[in-house]
Amino acid sequence: MLGNGMSRELFAGGLLAFALTAVLLWVLVPVAHHVGLVDHPGGRKTHYHTTPLIGGIAMFVAFAFSALMLDISLSSYRMLFAGSLLLVVVGAIDDLYELSASRRFIAQIAASLLMTLGGGVVLVDFGYLVMPDNxxxxxxxxxxxxxxxxxxxxxxxxxxxxLDGLAASLVLIAIITLGVIAWFGGDVQEIAIMGLLGATILAFLLFNLRLRGRALVFMGDAGSLFLGFVLVWFLVALSQGEQRLLAPVTALWLFALPLIDTIALMVRRVLLRRSPFLADQEHFHHILLAAGFSPRQALSLMVLLALAAACVGLAGHFLGVSEHWMFFGFLGLLALHFWMIMRIWHRRRFWGRPLSPSDDAVA
Known part of the structure; x- marks a missing residue:
């Protein structure tokens, strides 16, 4: 547990990150419209207004600046900020000019190498996934x-x-639950950095959620790449080494819903002989929308499911449940999700329209 003085300092840092993110989002809206950094409606998109893609840029700048104000050493986080900057720049260029998938992957691999080779944040082991003593x-x-x-x-x-607010909300749940574990583990530096990230996400959500009828800003690829990279940094860093704060399998549960949905969808695409990286409208949130849920209802349901999975991870961590049982439970949840998705695609009445021949071939 942390002392009152440190708690006040962390709160002040979070407040700065929150305020700076909000100010940047407000200031950058006209700039985004001027330079064309906006997302236009149409195609597979569900929004009806031209929306600035500045969330990722604002969150990163506020996150980095606020971190410099903390009274802690940031030397071990140099590659975190370097990799984040790389991905934010590449993501912003992608938002402007739509880079090819290969170029985006190269940037992601480069950031990953900065994390592993430069920052020393590496998956050394998977814990005791299969056997309790191995x-x-x-x-x-x-x-x-x-x-x-x-x-x-x-x-x-x-x-x-x-879906408006979905990615940011799911990352926020993972960051909060990681923060809870770090809090009880007394890891001040990790709590401070993750607290700043959580504050920037909260500020972004005020502009991104449809509280005024529509989203005022989107995070863009710059935001999703940035949040994904920072999240995986902490999931790996806190689950490795002799002084690890959590087991690797706990990390899976803290971000279970997006991982399970992505794995199931990519397997389904392979079964349909499609590219597993091909964009489509077959994610879980698309299925909920097609089933008649409103965007807000779909968001609420997915946030509740993600929160429930994260709570299972926390319970397993604090109650000392064996890692292999937690892993088998995760695999069971993945299998259940995949079976349900395949059954949903099989039942045409669920969609209210016929499936394509390729869908019938697999379903």
Whole structure:
């Protein structure tokens, strides 16, 4: 637990990050319209107004500036900020000019290498996933598997960013639950940095949620890449080493819903002989919208499900549930989700319209 003095300092830092994010979002709206950094309605999109794509830029600038104001050493986080800056720049360029998927992947791999080789944040082991007394060490596969996992989670955040407030809310849930674990573990530096990130996300949500009938700003690819990278940094950093604060399997539960939805969707795309990275409208939030849920109802339901999964992770952590049982539970939830998705696609009446021949072939 932290003392009152440190708690006040962390609160002041969070307040600064929140206020700075809000100010930047307000100031950058006309700039975004002037330079064309906006998202136009049409196609697969569900919004009806031209919306600035400045959320990611504002959150990163506020996050980085507020971190400089903290009375802690930031030397161990240099690669966190370097990788974040790289992804924000590439994401902003993508928001403006729509970069190819290969270029985005190169940037993500580069950021992952900054994290692993430069920052020393590496998946050394998977914990005791299969056997209670057998540590699943990765050995020479540590760095490549960390890069794969990092790119995968970054894209999971990017893929779930299809509903106002959804990606930011799910990342916020993961950050808050990680913060709870770090709080009881007394890790001041991690709490401080994650607190700043949480504050910037909260400020962004005030502009992104449809509190006034429509979203005022979107985070864009700059935001989803940034949030995904920072999240995976802390999930890995806090779950590795002799002084780890949580087991690797707990990290899975804290961000379970986007991971499960992304894995299930990519498997389904492969079964349909499509590219697993092809954009479509087959994510869980798309299914909820097609089933008749309003955007706000779909968002609320997914946030509740994500919060429930994160609470399972917290309960398993604090109650000392064996890691292999937590892992088998995660696999069971993944299997259940995949089965339900396949059944939903099979039942045409659920959609109210016929499925394509390729859908029938798999369903």
């Amino acid at each position: 540590l699943l060490s990765l050995g020479p596969l540590a760095v490549p598997l960390t890069v794969i996992a990092t790119v995968g989670l970054i894209n999971a955040v990017n893929m779930v960013d299809g």
